[in-house]
Amino acid sequence: MLEIKNLNVNYGAIHALHGISMQAQAGGIVTLIGSNGAGKTTTLKTISGLLKPRSGEIIYDGQNITGLPPHEIVKRGLSHVPEGRMVFANLTVLENLRMGAYLQRDQGVVRRELDFVFATFPRLKERAAQIAGTLSGGEQQMLAIGRALMSQPKFLVLDEPSLGLAPLLVKTIFEKIVEINRERGLTILLVEQNANRALEISSYGYVLETGKITLAGTSASLRQNPQVKSAYLGGT
Numbered sequence: 641m642l643e644i645k646n647l648n649v650n651y652g653a654i655h656a657l658h659g660i661s662m663q664a665q666a667g668g669i670v671t672l673i674g675s676n677g678a679g680k681t682t683t684l685k686t687i688s689g690l691l692k693p694r695s696g697e698i699i700y701d702g703q704n705i706t707g708l709p710p711h712e713i714v715k716r717g718l719s720h721v722p723e724g725r726m727v728f729a730n731l732t733v734l735e736n737l738r739m740g741a742y743l744q745r746d747q748g749v750v751r752r753e754l755d756f757v758f759a760t761f762p763r764l765k766e767r768a769a770q771i772a773g774t775l776s777g778g779e780q781q782m783l784a785i786g787r788a789l790m791s792q793p794k795f796l797v798l799d800e801p802s803l804g805l806a807p808l809l810v811k812t813i814f815e816k817i818v819e820i821n822r823e824r825g826l827t828i829l830l831v832e833q834n835a836n837r838a839l840e841i842s843s844y845g846y847v848l849e850t851g852k853i854t855l856a857g858t859s860a861s862l863r864q865n866p867q868v869k870s871a872y873l874g875g876t
Contacts, residue, residue, distance in 0.1 A: 641666040641795055641827045642687070647696035649679075649686050656682045658851045659696070664795075664844075669821055669828045671838040671859065673872055674848035680831040681723055683848070684797050687829070688720040689713045701794065715743055717794035723803065723831075725780040727787070729773030733764055736772050736783055740790030749792070757786040760816060778809035782816070789820070795827045796820070802834050810834065814841055835872035839863045847872075 642664040649657040657679050664670040674680050685691040687698055689710035698706045705713055710720075719740075728736050737757060741750045758765035761782040767775065772783060781801055788796060801817065802810040818841050821828050832838035839845055839859040847855035847868060855862065862868045 641701055642829065643697075643699040644683075644687070645697040645699070647683075647686065647698070648694045649682055649691055650694050651682070656851050657686070657693075660848070660851070660853050662846050662853060662856070664827055664829050666827050667821075667825050668844065669817070669830060669842040671830045671832060671835075671842040671845045672848055673832065673835040673838060673845060673862075673868075675871070677850075678848045679851040680848055681799055682851075684720060684799050684829070684831055688718060688797055690720075711743070714791055714793075717792070718797065719788035719791050719793035719795070720797045721784050721788045721799060721801065723799040725777075725784040727772040727775075727780050727783050729771070731772055732769055733772055733775070733783055734768045736787050737764070737790050740787035743791060750790070753790050753792060757789055760789075760820065761786055778805050778813070781805065781809075781813055785813075785816070785820075789824075793826065795829070798828060798830045798832075800831060800833060802832060802837065810837065817841060835868070836863075836874075839873075 644660060644662045646659045646661055647657055648659055672680050686693050689708050692707055697704060700718055728739060737754060741753060744750050763779055764782055764786055801813050814837050820826055830838055830842060839862055842859045845859045845862045846853050
């Protein structure tokens with residue numbers, strides 16, 4: 641579903657990504673782990689068109705989307721849930737969700753997607769008329785994921801969905817990610833500081849260090865890798 645080939649990205653004079661290559665198989669969950677500043681968010685922003693690469697290719701669903709503007713990439717079925725949620729704070733929950741469907745002209749489809757989001761996140765239905773900026777962090781994360789789902793994506797990019805959430809809400813968010821993957825057959829690329837959780841729910845993983853892929857393998861094998869255990873899983 642996604643193939644990144646030799647991707648190089650600069651932030652001004654800083655060489656942020658050094659020729660990274662990775663893949664995501666259709667219908668799977670792939671995780672990208674690494675410390676702060678490793679280039680994880682840069683990778684996701686480049687995939688979704690928010691950053692332009694210096695060189696390399698991004699092949700999504702058989703098409704070269706390298707350098708396309710973000711709205712064109714969304715139109716092709718790839719949605720990005722950004723780090724920090726980025727909900728429209730002054731709009732209601734329902735208005736935020738409808739913003740996610742701005743490319744969809746068929747109101748029947750919009751209603752169906754809305755029903756799916758409310759079934760997945762019942763708390764959003766309860767708070768449909770509430771101003772998004774007054775929601776808790778966990779509710780805003782649910783809203784950010786729900787808003788992305790409104791565009792009927794085939795591929796979902798999630799940047800730090802558990803960041804700043806209480807442990808119980810972290811558990812809920814990860815359960816919902818698995819549920820969405822199974823029910824919709826969505827391919828998911830997950831960037832997550834909670835490496836243990838991320839490797840539990842994914843089938844394949846990559847380790848990014850200072851802009852380079854240093855390890856790749858099945859999630860089970862990465863969880864057993866001494867380097868990964870020591871650096872990211874709090875063990876030896």
